[in-house]
Amino acid sequence: EDKVVQSPLSLVVHEGDTVTLNCSYEVTNFRSLLWYKQEKKAPTFLFMLTSSGIEKKSGRLSSILDKKELFSILNITATQTGDSAVYLCATPRYNFNKFYFGSGTKLNVKP
Amino acid sequence: DVKVTQSSRYLVKRTGEKVFLECVQDMDHENMFWYRQDPGLGLRLIYFSYDVKMKEKGDIPEGYSVSREKKERFSLILESASTNQTSMYLCASQSTNEKLFFGSGTQLSVL
Numbered sequence A: 001e002d003k004v005v006q007s008p009l010s011l012v013v014h015e016g017d018t019v020t021l022n023c024s025y026e027v028t029n030f031r032s033l034l035w036y037k038q039e040k041k042a043p044t045f046l047f048m049l050t051s052s053g054i055e056k057k058s059g060r061l062s063s064i065l066d067k068k069e070l071f072s073i074l075n076i077t078a079t080q081t082g083d084s085a086v087y088l089c090a091t092p093r094y095n096f097n098k099f100y101f102g103s104g105t106k107l108n109v110k111p
Numbered sequence B: 001d002v003k004v005t006q007s008s009r010y011l012v013k014r015t016g017e018k019v020f021l022e023c024v025q026d027m028d029h030e031n032m033f034w035y036r037q038d039p040g041l042g043l044r045l046i047y048f049s050y051d052v053k054m055k056e057k058g059d060i061p062e063g064y065s066v067s068r069e070k071k072e073r074f075s076l077i078l079e080s081a082s083t084n085q086t087s088m089y090l091c092a093s094q095s096t097n098e099k100l101f102f103g104s105g106t107q108l109s110v111l
Helices: none
Strands: A003-007 A010-014 A019-026 A033-038 A044-049 A056-058 A061-066 A071-076 A085-092 A099-101 A105-110 B004-006 B010-013 B019-025 B031-038 B042-051 B054-057 B064-070 B073-078 B087-094 B100-102 B106-110
Touching: A003 A085, A003 A099, A010 A019, A019 A033, A019 A085, A019 A105, A033 A071, A033 B100, A044 A056, A044 A061, A044 A071, A044 B100, A071 A085, A085 B042, A099 B042, B004 B087, B010 B019, B019 B031, B019 B087, B019 B106, B031 B064, B031 B073, B042 B064, B042 B073, B054 B064, B073 B087
Parallel strands: A010 A105, B010 B106
Antiparallel strands: A003 A019, A019 A071, A033 A044, A033 A085, A056 A061, A061 A071, A085 A099, A085 A105, B004 B019, B019 B073, B031 B042, B031 B087, B042 B054, B064 B073, B087 B100, B087 B106
């Protein structure tokens, strides 16, 4: 059965800490993996990963995909309270128009 | 930037009422989606539409219907609201490179 699993489910850190969020997947005909950040509003797009071993980076956030071991990680360095959110990963299903979503990791960054 | 607008941020309805949730996107995307998001369950697909008047059931379509009379507008209908439909509802549209763009969500409470 195809699935996407995120870990941990929740995480509490202090400002300045570095965090690593995990997303493992088992899907037929894998094409890409997407990361989203969801605060108290719409999930916003962070990264799309298609190639194994190539890091995507945006400021303090970075992500990498391992297609052999079937997982991706999202790293956040020097965390800030504004990083507090739910982080979602998703991958398109075989028929392209639908996505499998993980249940999300809730990150709480304390001052 | 893509804009996906959901008409209501919060809604409170009574059991048995007919409920309409509206979603409008401004990027001429063909694919639009309705998800519901519940704690611990992640995002679950209710319906999606791949063109005007074209729709397909998602994973949890029971108790819901949809309407897509114009390309930019995708409506979710709860024919007779029930308490187990209390949830956050997210609309999304999809660009040609597979990215999903989400609306801000509608928190529906059915009493």
